Amino acid sequence: MNSPDVVGNxxxxxxxxxMQFCLAxxxxxxxIAGSALAGIPTMQISVSSSNGSSGTASPIGTANGNPDxxxxxATINQPGFLSNFSLIAADTSVAGREVLGGSIQLxxxxxxxxxxxxxxxxxxxAQGTSSLTGGSVSGVLTGSSDGGLxxxxxxxxxxxYIQTGANRTTIESLLASPYSVTALPDQVSxxxxxxxxxxxxxxxxxxxxxxxxxxxxxxxxxGDQVDLTTVFVIQAIPAPGAVAGLALVGAGMRRRxxx
Amino acid sequence: xxxxxxxxxxxxxxxxxxxxxxGASASVVTISxxxxxxxxxxxxxxxxxxxxxxxxxxxxxxxxxxxxxxxDLNGNGATLGAVNGLAMYTATVNDIAVRTLxxxxxxxxVGQFLSQSTTPGVFVNEVMPGGATASDALxxxxxxxTLSAGxxxxxxxxxxxxxxxxxxxxALLAVSGATGAGRRRRR
Numbered sequence: 001m002n003s004p005d006v007v008g009n010x011x012x013x014x015x016x017x018x019m020q021f022c023l024a025x026x027x028x029x030x031x032i033a034g035s036a037l038a039g040i041p042t043m044q045i046s047v048s049s050s051n052g053s054s055g056t057a058s059p060i061g062t063a064n065g066n067p068d069x070x071x072x073x074a075t076i077n078q079p080g081f082l083s084n085f086s087l088i089a090a091d092t093s094v095a096g097r098e099v100l101g102g103s104i105q106l107x108x109x110x111x112x113x114x115x116x117x118x119x120x121x122x123x124x125x126a127q128g129t130s131s132l133t134g135g136s137v138s139g140v141l142t143g144s145s146d147g148g149l150x151x152x153x154x155x156x157x158x159x160x161y162i163q164t165g166a167n168r169t170t171i172e173s174l175l176a177s178p179y180s181v182t183a184l185p186d187q188v189s190x191x192x193x194x195x196x197x198x199x200x201x202x203x204x205x206x207x208x209x210x211x212x213x214x215x216x217x218x219x220x221x222x223g224d225q226v227d228l229t230t231v232f233v234i235q236a237i238p239a240p241g242a243v244a245g246l247a248l249v250g251a252g253m254r255r256r257x258x259x
Numbered sequence: 260x261x262x263x264x265x266x267x268x269x270x271x272x273x274x275x276x277x278x279x280x281x282g283a284s285a286s287v288v289t290i291s292x293x294x295x296x297x298x299x300x301x302x303x304x305x306x307x308x309x310x311x312x313x314x315x316x317x318x319x320x321x322x323x324x325x326x327x328x329x330x331d332l333n334g335n336g337a338t339l340g341a342v343n344g345l346a347m348y349t350a351t352v353n354d355i356a357v358r359t360l361x362x363x364x365x366x367x368x369v370g371q372f373l374s375q376s377t378t379p380g381v382f383v384n385e386v387m388p389g390g391a392t393a394s395d396a397l398x399x400x401x402x403x404x405t406l407s408a409g410x411x412x413x414x415x416x417x418x419x420x421x422x423x424x425x426x427x428x429x430a431l432l433a434v435s436g437a438t439g440a441g442r443r444r445r446r
Binding site (some may be wrong): 061064065066069071077084088099101102103107111134136137138141142145149184186187188189190191192193195198199200201224225227228229231233243 | 285287289291293295297298299322324325326327328329331332333334369370371372373374375376377380381383384409411412413414415416417418419
């Protein structure tokens with residue numbers, strides 16, 4: 001049996017520990033303030049071509065079996081192109097990590113070379129003061145009966161960005177201009193993979209914002225088809241205050257266990 | 260391991276009939292298909308795509324190709340593999356294999372959150388086994404592969420059959436060409 005003094009010390013310790021936990025919770029809550037949507041991320045997809053056609057989609061995410069990940073599928077069919085999307089995005093409120101990616105298929109159904117712009121973005125929870133990022137892209141080109149062409153249109157084909165409010169910050173670009181891959185008639189050609197921030201994610205970047213996105217701009221030959229798979233990863237780094245708060249929680253719990 | 264099978268026949272989008280030279284025509288089967296393994300285990304996939312031959316009963320040459328782009332979406336790497344040593348790509352006529360690619364196929368591994376495309380497998384202008392295809396032939400491509408959990412792969416693949424005139428018709432064309440040349444020379 002403990003003496004009254006020891007019991008008093010225990011009560012004091014518990015009280016101090018609970019205060020520390022409250023303080024830490026407040027700090028953590030403050031660190032994730034200003035957030036976008038928690039839970040299922042919203043996805044926005046847009047495709048446009050140089051012949052003036054454009055289309056958008058806002059597919060609803062469904063849980064795909066991987067922890068905190070959601071799947072999105074969409075088809076955008078407009079004069080001059082047909083595009084299919086099979087994408088994923090993560091609930092960033094859980095692990096502070098966004099994994100945006102999947103596969104994109106685009107067919108140039110027009111009779112001339114077109115420049116296409118594809119943009120897709122998923123909402124994220126604005127958190128931390130910085131992040132670690134990384135991404136990759138690769139693909140396959142299928143030529144039509146007169147061969148195939150996949151090329152840059154004056155700038156890098158692939159870029160990843162973080163959007164905070166109205167500000168869009170490009171994090172990195174891949175498949176730099178000039179870039180081209182050709183295919184023989186009715187044959188396929190590989191678009192070799194490129195990556196940044198390897199091991200992904202390891203490139204220091206700005207804080208996770210309200211959305212993460214991938215933008216691709218490229219030329220595609222008449223009747224040709226391109227299949228791209230890509231991923232963009234952002235790992236939020238908690239603010240120092242939040243880290244200190246978590247450290248306090250950890251110390252409090254350790255002390256409680258010891259007692 | 261779970262096995263997933265797909266069968267697709269798209270008579271409009273996947274078949275192209277085009278003129279090649281005099282009297283020749285080509286039929287093309289094209290695959291562009293994405294697979295996302297949303298399970299927590301490696302899965303085996305079988306995918307079939309068919310298209311009818313544009314015109315047949317003539318001697319044929321064939322070409323084909325296959326490539327894939329793989330991305331790791333869950334941070335533990337991705338692996339595209341063959342099924343028990345079977346060819347990953349099989350070109351068929353009336354469901355009879357006429358050509359394979361990627362056999363044997365060494366496992367294609369991709370690192371953490373990386374995207375990589377395979378080196379394409381290709382064959383060009385080979386004589387069709389048996390020398391001819393029937394007029395009601397159904398061309399096809401079969402893809403068989405395994406994909407690791409939580410990852411995605413997009414396949415692009417083609418199988419082209421070019422019908423050229425039978426030898427008798429070729430001889431006839433040669434004779435008519437020689438006659439025309441002789442006539443021009445006499446003038």
